[in-house]
Amino acid sequence: MSIAHPTTVLEPRSMSDFVETEYVKDVAARAMGYINAGFPVHLRGISGTGKTTLAIHIAAKLGRPLILIHGDEEFSTSNLIGSENGYSISKVRDNFIHSVLKTEENMSKQWVDNRLTVACKYGFTLIYDEFTRSRPEANNVLLSVLQERMLDIPTTGNGDSNYVKVHPDFTAIFTSNPEEYAGVHRSQDALRDRMVTLDLDYFDEETEVGIVHSRSGVSYEDSKKIVGIVRGLRDSEVFEFAPTIRGCQMIAKTARVLGASVDKNDSAFRQICVDILSSETTRIGSRATKEKVTKELFKLIDHHCNGKAKGKPKAKGNGRR
Numbered sequence: 001m002s003i004a005h006p007t008t009v010l011e012p013r014s015m016s017d018f019v020e021t022e023y024v025k026d027v028a029a030r031a032m033g034y035i036n037a038g039f040p041v042h043l044r045g046i047s048g049t050g051k052t053t054l055a056i057h058i059a060a061k062l063g064r065p066l067i068l069i070h071g072d073e074e075f076s077t078s079n080l081i082g083s084e085n086g087y088s089i090s091k092v093r094d095n096f097i098h099s100v101l102k103t104e105e106n107m108s109k110q111w112v113d114n115r116l117t118v119a120c121k122y123g124f125t126l127i128y129d130e131f132t133r134s135r136p137e138a139n140n141v142l143l144s145v146l147q148e149r150m151l152d153i154p155t156t157g158n159g160d161s162n163y164v165k166v167h168p169d170f171t172a173i174f175t176s177n178p179e180e181y182a183g184v185h186r187s188q189d190a191l192r193d194r195m196v197t198l199d200l201d202y203f204d205e206e207t208e209v210g211i212v213h214s215r216s217g218v219s220y221e222d223s224k225k226i227v228g229i230v231r232g233l234r235d236s237e238v239f240e241f242a243p244t245i246r247g248c249q250m251i252a253k254t255a256r257v258l259g260a261s262v263d264k265n266d267s268a269f270r271q272i273c274v275d276i277l278s279s280e281t282t283r284i285g286s287r288a289t290k291e292k293v294t295k296e297l298f299k300l301i302d303h304h305c306n307g308k309a310k311g312k313p314k315a316k317g318n319g320r321r
């Protein structure tokens with residue numbers, strides 16, 4: 001299909017090392033159900049709960065070309081729908097009488113579709129990642145797209161507009177972080193009301209171990225130990241920011257690359273855990289928290305990496321099991 005616009009259209013593909021446990025299958029199936037019933041889906045959750053990865057996985061299942069937008073404070077409506085920002089120049093050369101050369105140039109502004117318009121016109125899947133980072137007024141244009149399935153495109157500077165009917169295959173998947181996050185705007189009630197929001201929590205243990213194992217190349221047993229340490233820290237609540245699956249993956253990859261053993265007696269491994277997890281869970285300069293995190297981590301490393309720790313660590317706090 002040839003389309004005259006500068007938008008990058010992707011072919012959605014699930015990652016080759018995508019982990020599909022019962023937990024992941026369940027969320028994906030619920031999301032697909034709402035999409036099949038004609039509703040946009042909104043995956044909401046704290047950082048590292050797999051929202052973007054899951055959105056791409058769902059887009060791959062839908063099998064339509066994908067357009068990706070990342071929410072941005074600086075966005076205006078034109079960043080979504082397009083604007084008159086090009087010039088079309090037409091030249092007329094009239095040398096009917098060979099001794100006389102007459103040229104005429106015409107310059108006119110040209111409308112260039114942006115990503116939302118392209119997705120609506122051609123029925124693509126739109127992932128609007130972290131959409132609440134854009135200001136609510138920039139997102140207003142989505143209201144009629146989601147409700148009336150009409151996109152309002154202003155065509156002239158004097159306020160005239162042109163409605164585009166949204167293609168029946170158009171699907172929108174949104175992701176967002178909680179409103180307390182820095183740089184996140186409160187989502188408009190009217191917009192939230194037009195989508196089905198699925199709240200994602202931390203992955204269950206099986207999924208976290210599967211992700212670490214599949215994405216780091218570390219053995220399943222060692223992945224389980226690393227996940228045990230991170231989940232234990234999450235449950236302890238001594239941190240400012242809860243550690244996520246990203247921390248697990250960083251520890252596993254670094255330990256593998258540096259040849260450190262996932263063992264309580266390996267000082268390099270202990271240091272990797274402290275560096276990565278204290279950086280992920282504390283603010284710069286928050287020394288007291290860093291000390292508490294380090295103390296807790298040493299206990300957890302001793303427990304999980306002594307060759308004896310088996311099964312699930314004891315649940316204390318709000319970590320998902």
Ligand SMILES: Nc1ncnc2c1ncn2[C@@H]1O[C@H](COP(=O)(O)OP(=O)(O)OP(=O)(O)O)[C@@H](O)[C@H]1O
Pocket residue numbers: 017018019020024045046047048049050051052053054175177211215245246249
């Ligand atoms: N099902 C999965 N299989 C394999 N890896 C996964 C899966 N889900 C998430 N991940 C990995 O976990 C990490 C976090 O996932 P992702 O970036 O999707 O989270 P997020 O909720 O969108 O985070 P943020 O809000 O910070 O953008 C990434 O490294 C991602 O590749």
